[in-house]
Amino acid sequence: MFRIAKNLVKTFEQSVQGLAQDNELDAFFQSIPPSLLAPQLAQLEQSGALGDFSAANSAVSGLRVLWVAEFQLQLQSYFDYIVGVNGIALPLASNQHGYMYPDYNAIVAMLNACTQNGGSATLNVWSAKGGTYRDVYVQLRPKDESLMEDVALTSASDPGRLFESLGFKVQWSPLVAATFTYHILQLNVANGPAFAAGLIPDEDYIIGCQDGLLATGGDTLLQDIVRSRAGQDLVLYVYNKVSDSVRPITVAIGPDGRLGCGIGSGFLHRIPAVKGTESQAQGPAETFAPAPETFTPAPPQFAAAPPKSHKKKKHADPSAAGMSEYFTEGKDQSPRPSAAAAATDSTLPPPPITSHK
Known part of the structure; x- marks a missing residue:
């Protein structure tokens, strides 16, 4: 049964990739403006790899953020890729192997120009959380010349940096590396290694491992690493989609080389966007105001009057008299005949007839 379900999932992923081949790029990367990927796609077209779906998605790259200082927390390490500066694609070069x-x-020269023209730059960032795109604004502080080295290390090809450190470190990396994640589906073994380490089903994603062992990706890579560490401790880096945070955990792998949990990888198990990100990108939702309903208010209800006491005479309640007038409004106000008169004929006798002689 499990094998049939796994084959169905693999078939679905293959069909999704087949539909994405018409656009040449994975849907996960299509939030990036095409102009920012134009130089890379042009290079792929020259090499003849643009028509190959897997080759195109493996080649599209960006500057992956590896470390962020405290004053630059608008960027997120591991998840963010810088794909442009001020809406311009990153300048590229190629070696003898293509x-x-x-x-x-060239990137430093672009930032130097921003330092001289206002001191701010816009970083075009793609995020692995849901494959979203956003702009990040950074302030470029001019470099203090009094602290510069006596020996200039610049050349004609190296203009030198005119601004202080930006507070983050980057590495050129393919965007597809952001999809090398493993989704925790369920805990299979009671008090097993995954349970003891505190992995949370459905919420947790394994995004990294000690010594960078998960950097190359692959559906069976995590399984192979866990088996090779049987009877040892293994440090995993786990992302939680509910708290939107990453934590390191140490898993004590048993002698059988099992993690004790179900794991999913591939198209259906990529890290989703953070809640609220998609709604802000789509704009405010339309509000629906229902038509007013007509209804008849129920008559007011009043508490029953307290029973009369024979010991003490109570004064009449003025509010009761007011309500009495309210209920008698519109009625015939003419006096009614008394009980004695009602017992006799209520018709008046005709007047006596007098004759005139």
């Missing part, structure tokens, strides 16, 4: 890499000197 491998593309960012031209860091």
Whole structure:
């Protein structure tokens, strides 16, 4: 049964990838403006790899944020990729083997120009959380010349940095590396390694491992690593989608080389967008105002009057008299005949007839 379900999931993922081949890029990356990926796609077209779905998605890259200082927390390590500056694609260069890499000197020159023209720059960032795209604004502080080194290490090709440290470190990396995640589906073994380590089903995603052992990705890579560490401790880096945080955990792998939980990987198990991100991107939702309903208010209800006491005479309640007038409004106010008169004929006798002689 499990094998049939796994094959169905794999078939579904293959069909999704087949539909995405028409757009040449995975849907996960299509939030990036095409102009920012134009140089990379043009290079792929020259090499003939643009029509290959897997090759195109493996080649599209960005500057992955690896470390962030405290004053630059608008960027997130591991998840964020810088794909442009001020709406301009990252300048690239290629080596003799045709491998593309960012031209860091050209990027520094772009940031130097921003330092001289206002001191701020816009970083175009793609996030692995749901494959979303956003702009991050950073302030470029001019570098203190009095603290510069006596020996200039710049050249014609290296203009030198005119601004202080930006507070983060990056590495050129393919965007597809952000999809190398493993979703915790359920805990299979009571008091097993996954349970003892505190893994949470459905909420947790394993995004990294000690010594970078999960960097290359693969559906069976985590399984192979766990088996190779049987009877040992293994440090995993886990992302929780509810708290939107990453925590390291130490798993004591048993002698059987099992983690004790079900794990999903692939298209259906990528990290989703943080709650509220998608709704803000789509704009405010339309509000629906229902038509007013007509209803007749129920007559007011009043508490029953307290029983009369023979010991003490109570004064009449003025509010009771007011309500009496309310209920008698519109009625015939003419006096009614007394009980004695009602017992006799209520018709008046005709007047006597007098004759005139």
